[in-house]
Amino acid sequence: MNKAIIMGRLSADPDFRQTENGISTCRFTVAVQDDYKNKDGSRDVDFINCKAWRSTAEYVSRYFKKGSRIAIIGKNKCDVYNKNGEKQYFNYIKVESVEFAGYNKPASENASGSDIDYPAEFDEIIAEDSPF
Numbered sequence: 001m002n003k004a005i006i007m008g009r010l011s012a013d014p015d016f017r018q019t020e021n022g023i024s025t026c027r028f029t030v031a032v033q034d035d036y037k038n039k040d041g042s043r044d045v046d047f048i049n050c051k052a053w054r055s056t057a058e059y060v061s062r063y064f065k066k067g068s069r070i071a072i073i074g075k076n077k078c079d080v081y082n083k084n085g086e087k088q089y090f091n092y093i094k095v096e097s098v099e100f101a102g103y104n105k106p107a108s109e110n111a112s113g114s115d116i117d118y119p120a121e122f123d124e125i126i127a128e129d130s131p132f
Contacts (some may be wrong), residue, residue, distance in 0.1 A: 006099050008032035008069040009059055016061035026057035027092075030070060031063045049092035050074070056095055069101035 014028040026049070034044045050072060052060050064070055074093040081088050 002075040004076050005072070005073050006030055006032050007055065007069070008048070009072060010064055010066055010068050011047055014061045014064060016057060024061075025056055026052045026061045028052075028060065028064070030072065049090070050095050051077075051092050052095040052098070056098060060095070060098055063100075064098075071099040071101040073097045087112050109125040 011029045011031045016024070018024055030048045030050055032048055034114045034127040036045070037043055040058045060070075072093060072095055072096075074095040077092055078092045079090040079092070081090070098115045
C-alpha cells in the first residue's frame with residue numbers, strides 16, 4: 001500500500017501551470033512541524049513537495065496561498081531524470097485529495113500559543129464549570 005497523509009502550511013504560493021495538452025497541474029510545498037521538541041526546545045520542520053493534477057490542481061491554486069493550512073491525502077512518488085549526465089530524483093506526494101485544515105489566524109493572535117485555533121467562545125469557559 002502506498003498512502004501518504006500530511007497536514008501543515010504552504011511554504012509558498014502554489015505554482016499553477018497547464019501542460020501543452022491543457023491539463024492543469026500545480027506544485028507546492030507543505031511545511032509539516034514535528035510533534036516533539038528537539039534538544040534546544042524547538043520543533044523541526046519537514047518541507048514536503050506535492051503535485052496536484054486537473055481539478056485538484058485548480059482547487060489548490062484558487063483557494064490556498066502561502067501560509068494556508070492544508071490536509072493532503074495522496075501517494076509517495078519519485079520522478080527520475082538526467083541532469084548533466086547524472087541521475088536526479090525528485091520525491092513528492094501525488095495529491096489525491098485536499099481539505100482546509102483550519103482558520104488561518106496569525107500566530108501572534110493565538111493566545112494559547114498552540115497550533116490549534118479554537119473559537120473565541122472557548123476563552124470564556126471557566127475551569128470550575130468544567131465537569132472534568
